[in-house]
Amino acid sequence: MSATPAVDEPGQPERQHPAQRRTLAVLSLAQALGGLSNGVALGVGSLLVAQVTGRDELAGLAATLLTLGGAALAVPLARLAQRRGRRVALTSGALLALAGALTLAIGGTIGAAAIVLPGFLVLGGAMAVNLQSRFAATDLSTPRHRGRDLSLVVWMTTIGVVVGPNLIGPGDALGVGLGLPPLVGAYLISAVAMAVVAIVLWTLLRPDPLLESRIGAPAPTTPPRLRLAEHPRALAAVIAVAAAHATMVGVMALTPVHLDHAGQHLGVIGFTMSAHTAGMYALSPVFGWLTDRVGARSTVLVGAAILLLSIASNLVLPVDLAPVGLALLGLGWSAATVAGSTLVAAAVEPPLRPALQGRSDLVMGLAGAAAGATAGPILGLVGYAGLNVAMLPLIAAIAIAAIVATRRREPQPA
Missing domain, CATH: 1.20.1250.20 (MFS general substrate transporter like domains)
Structure with missing residues (x-):
């Protein structure tokens, strides 16, 4: 039995788009690196919050703010994708996450909770990119392979969440070697990972899968609005x-x-x-x-x-x-x-x-x-x-x- 789409799609092609394999490879690489960044950030996030606030009961704010940041950025990035394509939207999310990681490194260095806590919100861009990448994987999919393509990109997160926490120790040693306080070095690794994600998406996600999927489709007479x-x-x-x-x-x-x-x-x-x-x-x-x-x-x-x-x-x-x-x-x-x-x-x-x-x-x-x-x-x-x-x-x-x-x-x- 084949999968039943949620909407009728009689015009959808049954043959794979020539760019789909490249698209999946680029998104998978970005997903693995983004997962690594999240794995490092979450691994020491609660400890960093407790360190800069001096209150253990606030440690859970790291994961909460990271999640809320990802949720808050989801709609703006989706609107950007609608107007400019996936490449621009996903790269923008990665750059925001890079800024968030650097903000956390700065806030952790000077021990300022007022800088660290907003930093987790901005770092939520990494979570937003990881979530929207799974949808980008379906832009050029055929209905018969949509689940396969989406799940492949989701699966690549495994690499990041497994490797990421194991880099916390080396990252901390790196930070201490550079004269930074404990826990801060991990966010340097997170920042580097998101910088590479941004470079990979901007340079390699060509053709843009969302814009490519629109070729040959009639342009809407008015901007589409979802109710x-x-x-x-x-x-x-x-x-x-x-x-x-x-x-x-x-x-x-x-x-x-x-x-x-x-x-x-x-x-x-x-x-x-x-x-x-x-x-x-x-x-x-x-x-x-x-x-x-x-x-x-x-x-x-x-x-x-x-x-x-x-x-x-x-x-x-x-x-x-x-x-x-x-x-x-x-x-x-x-x-x-x-x-x-x-x-x-x-x-x-x-x-x-x-x-x-x-x-x-x-x-x-x-x-x-x-x-x-x-x-x-x-x-x-x-x-x-x-x-x-x-x-x-x-x-x-x-x-x-x-x-x-x-x-x-x-x-x-x-």
Whole structure:
């Protein structure tokens, strides 16, 4: 069974565009380097915030501000892509992230929280670039291979998130050798990575995939405007992605705290989070293939089922088997996000796609930030088991949204 697109696309070519292979290679390289930058930044972010503020309870602001920065930049970068193409938009996001990394290095050097905290917001450009790169991978895709192409770029993040944290030590040694305070050197590595990303995207992302996809298409008589109320299937696709992300963040964010309270040592906590990260990215090409072969709806529903299995594992397995539940949490997120993002990529007509993709990334980021912010109070009120149970309505929303997003307006031949 082939995947069913969210909109009818009778004019879409079935043969791969000659520039698509080059586009995927460039985006994959940029994605790996961007993931490396994020991995380094997040690895010491909480420590840097605690260091410059002198308050450990504020350490979580690093991840929160980075996520909010990525969400806030999603729509402006999508609008820039709509007007000027992916190359300009993605390069601009990388340059913003470079500025954010340098701001963090400066703020950390002089110990100024007023500089460090906004720096994380600007560094969110790296997250925005990583998110929008997966959509750029679909600009020249055929409907039959859209899931595969998107998932390949997502998978390349694995390299960055694995290698990045391992560069924290060398980066710190580099910074100290240059006379900088501890933790600051890591952001020099992050800055170099984003500088290379900007160079790669600007020089090699030619032809621009979004502009190339418009060749031969009639130019709109008026600037396209997206009203989600007029596109219920697109809105449902956005909800499916956001709900999957909120489920993942809500459980993941407080699992280390739960394990620490349960008396688990740092080695177990680290292994648990590594299992989770591996689940998020390592098998994304499998879910992309599944999206193309059996359909996006089925793959999102598989993701919801895996998330449900993760919740059950967290409820019934002993605490020393936490890596099982967190690996399943990552796998469920991967399936739902890859397939859901594929739905978003095809949910509206081509002129409206960049706008929808930007809004999807915005909602996804805000949903994740909200889930992370509320997970702490929920954990305090009802414990880790209650926190997992609280995710069940979100998992139901994923399944319902996937069904709505793939509902046909009229019967189509198989």
